Amino acid sequence: MQTTSNQQLIKVEEGSIVSPLGFSATGLHTKVKRKRNDLGLIYCDVPAEAAAVYTLNQIIAAPLTVTKESIGYEGKLQAVVINSGNANACTGKQGFLDAMAMRDAVANIFSINNHYVAVASTGVIGEKMPMEKIIPGIDNLDPQKTIQGAENFNEAILTTDTCSKTTCYETVIDGVKITMGGSAKGSGMIAPNMATMLGFITTDANIPHVHLQAALKEVTNKTFNRITVDGDTSTNDMVIVMASGLANNSSLTPEHPEWDKFLHILNQVCQDLAIMIARDGEGATKLIEVNVVGALNDDEAGKIAKTVVGSDLVKTMIYGADPNWGRLMMAVGRSGMTINPLTIDIKIGPHQLLMNSEPVNYEEAVLSNYLTHSEVDIHINLNIGTGIGKAWGCDLTYDYVRINASYRT
Template sequence: MGTNNLSSSFKIVEDGSITTPLGFRAGGLHCGLKKTTRYDLGAIICEVPAVSAGVYTTNVFQAAPLKVTRESLASEGKLRAVLVNSGNANACTGEQGEADAYEMRARFAEAVDVKAEHVAVASTGVIGETLKMDNVRNGIDLLPGQLLDGMEGADGFCQAILTTDLVQKMVCVELEIDGQRVHIAGAAKGSGMIHPNMATMLGFVTTDAKIGGEALQGLLRKATDLSFNMITVDGDTSTNDMLIAMASGLAANQELSEEHADWAAFAAALSYVCEVLAKAIARDGEGATKLVEVQVRGAVSDESAQAIAKTVIGSSLVKSAIFGTDANWGRIIAAVGRAGQPVNPNTVDIRLGDIVTLEASRPTGFDEEAALEYLKGDTVVIHVDLHMAEGAATAWGCDLTYDYVRINAAYRT
């Protein structure tokens, strides 16, 4: 299995996937929820009850599958399987949608011979349309035969969860805990309706580490706040967002806790997996041509830096300027100023990559041609230094293009 050195604590597994951690299989198929023949039903299954944790959308209108999944996790804090459909969000579908989500859980539990309370359900797609349950039932009955080890199973699952995504999003890392080889892997979908406090994204993390439920929940929440909650594509928070982590415990390490010598290494590896997936969602934003990163330093606190970074990355004017390769730092400083955070209007520096456009809140007379060439690249980094204190944060997003409007103007048709 190929690996690349990343840090002293963990490595990227180049050919790894969500099925690399011990105990996991996955797969997908087409059951007829999408108009095309693309896969639209998938699952991850663990051979043992996996300690599990979840993070969900903050939208008031939460889709039926979230209620079902919360209930499953509240039962024992363990899961054996996650069933996911794309092409239909099963959101704002009333009592029928709720009944359908419960039926999906029960039918898949029976198909793979596990307790219903050990199954989570997730959906993504169009809001307000009931599921074609005959198609879903047929798909669930066939799905166990598609659950495979290795990349083939993981690839099928990743195909099944996509909507407007152009690429699959998957990452796997390896580290050593108590002398045992441990893996953490993740897969996600998301391209539009993406905004901090979750988004139209589904994320799934698998690990073979042994860890308690409260510890895993705490780490997942912290990793989410620094990754998935720091991305935006269009400022819209979805009804269906869900991030589920499952730990099989089959790696035979001593149970992880804050007192464990390798706790920090495991936390760093989990955070890295979440950050890679979050950045992949931002880069794959609907119609996007560039990944945009905003680094804020010198704020009065990390929380203040986060608020400023989110405001800049979410600005339609900043995003449009970057799409047009216009080094309009005025859009950036205006976003900084309206973030509702303490800012000294006389001490702000702004850079586009290495090009200083503003120093001590005054224009520098930078090379416009050099800035234009920089903005033509597929990754743009905006640096904002407030020179006030030590608070820092990073947010990710993308440019706003003509294609974003085209894609969303015809989303249902």
């Protein structure tokens, strides 16, 4: 399912968030969680141009408020500190003071302005932050420009995730190499805009804050905002991009002749991370990709794709390998977007099920076997326009209930 275009992108197989020039990272165990790392840091040698997008949940965790304040001051960041195991959400005034204390502690350790520090948290909502563990942990953070440093960070941000999520690409802009790496966490409560997901992207490209922010917003709408696991949106979601500028390319703006190259590498990094999150949905056994074409416009195509992949009936159909295509039609119809009920084509994988909204003969046993695969592609052509869009999700299994029924224990 994962593809790149021909715009000269190179996948860096051993790449990470420390691959771009200027970045280092680390993670360690403070005993907020029972076992694995639960405190992480990304650090940049110089104040980096920064951009971020945030959850649309009206209840916003304290770390997001602090991070918005930091980025809003100058549009730059030099460090991001994150803890897992505690969301610091719905914790009142003390939660805000604790997030500020985390920011100030990092600023003091690295002798940087406190508005150059972003804060992120993920975990259980409504519990006070164990600052007696967090602050000593911050004192021991020692970021490294190594694969191990990145891996330690990747582990530190996880909650119910079954694996780390990381990716890295290179391209050439103005004749110099541009590198971009990303790390993310997310497994449940994934219904962007955005989800219980955190994403951290680093690049050595030279790009001003205002244009980085616009690029991130545009790309997020096509990637992170096109994934869903369970229909719930968290209080803590955030994606942060930091650009060190150390590649020394000419400043990137929409007027730059290679602006599209930068959008492409950012889109690919975000898409990789989004797909990894969808694949790792709590209890999931299958990744689902829905492609919609022939819609009235791209926006409507994307919304239809997300409605289909987010349908519990579609998700359970995929889990049970039951080729009940009527559930796909139901989801298209309830999307609220423009359709012609008489012109819809549907394929699951290579198997045509519907042409002009009329059933096509297919071998049910063969299609059922296809639905047992770990990746399932659904293709829908509305035949009313030129709009295209994609969305990603996963099946809904018994394990999803088991995991979330005992989340705090």
